[in-house]
Amino acid sequence: MSKIQNIGVLTSGGDAPGMNAAIRAVVRASLYYKLKVTGVLRGYEGLINADFIPMDEKSVANIIQRGGTMLKTARCNEFKTPEGRAKAYENLMASEINALVVIGGDGTFIGADIFSQEYNFPIIGLPGTIDNDLEGTDLTIGYDTAINTVVSAVDKIRDTAESHDRFFIVEVMGRDSGLIALRSGIGVGAEAILIPEAKTGIDDLIERVKHGRKDKSSKIIVVAEGDEAGGAYNVGEILKNKFPHHDIRVSVLGHIQRGGSPSCADRVLASRLGVAAVEGLLEGKTKVMAGQVNKEIVFTPFSRTTKHIDAMQITPAWLKLAEILSL
Structure with missing residues (x-):
């Protein structure tokens, strides 16, 4: 039986179209499974400052089509320090948040991996970056x-x-x-x-x-x-x-x-991965990123997702295609 009762969700690093769709999916999946869900404002900075907001169905109404992120985002140097992460953990415990879904890129996952290992805290990541440069998913949220x-x-x-x-x-x-x-x-x-x-x-x-x-x-x-x-x-x-x-x-x-309104492909990908993250946490998964490979949901350890891709998508065939078509 999962001990998770309150899932926190945050966006970190550079914004990407589709982040709002991912937030919406995490919130609605949490409520579907009778869990509380808490929004963390401005990424890891919000963890350190205890900048938390309770979320419900109305919190994520009419956001799936919006670019950017309703939870705001920021880069946080303090979270890179043991002292900063200790503050974040204390705030999570005080607010009875016992799992996190973090939406971002490789920097976000590096921070999540360290924090999760230090405090044995359940975290699942969602790949929110326009660069499409993470292992463990065919496409990242925002790339399309x-x-x-x-x-x-x-x-x-x-x-x-x-x-x-x-x-x-x-x-x-x-x-x-x-x-x-x-x-x-x-x-x-x-x-x-x-x-x-x-x-x-x-x-x-x-x-x-x-x-x-x-x-x-x-x-x-x-x-x-x-x-x-x-x-x-x-x-x-x-x-x-x-x-x-x-x-x-x-x-x-x-x-x-x-910027801009996310494409249908990004909305659907974000929605699917957001639900998968909540279900993964309830199944006991942690220190992993939820991704989609060959149309199937997969979970990849943070240590294997971060930059740089193994050129699986920039192969000699792709480069030859670009050269042929440039004539």
Whole structure:
């Protein structure tokens, strides 16, 4: 018989579309199983400050379509210290919260893993990050929305690029992972895609531009912010110096990739994983992330989920596909 009676739920790290859908699922699944559920505001900072709110059905009404997170999010350096985690544990005990669902990325799970081991506290994580860079799930909550946001933005940029015969260097998020750049780059028909994993290099890009189709007066080059070329502005300056006769512009999409109403795919994924997290806690699971692999729910230890992916999604086949389609 599970001793869990009150589940706390929080969002931590960078926000991602679909986090509200995940919160909603955790709350409603908890209530379905006759449990109390408590919202923790601003992630681990809220644990340390005892910033807790009781939640019920009405708390999560009309939020599934909203981007961001109703519980707010923050990065908390104090939680990285033993003293900070001790405060968090004391507050959880005082509020009779005896399990947690944490929604976030690798930093969130590293903190959860340490805390759970120190205090033998039941925690299950949900993969909420637009980067899709966690093991143990085919897709993370927010990734589908983010790449569709990029595709929509770059389609508009393509219109003006063709109207003015311009080259556009478009930077997308992905400090350590090029999955957003790779998938969206293929989706928009980019002439080149620069990602950290491929090590394409600026020299290869220059050769592509130099020997590319002469009748193609506009080009879209998608660059992940963490690419070794140094980001879109650096790539743009290099190309301007090498090809002064081309009209080269830079566009950094930035935080629009984090916002907006989540796609149906993200809403359904978040909903399914939120319910799975509550059921997993009741079954005695802890120190794991709930994910979806081949359409099935799986639970992966925190220690195996965190960065970086084993390139299972950035294979030579994907890179070859991008090269073939860029002709």
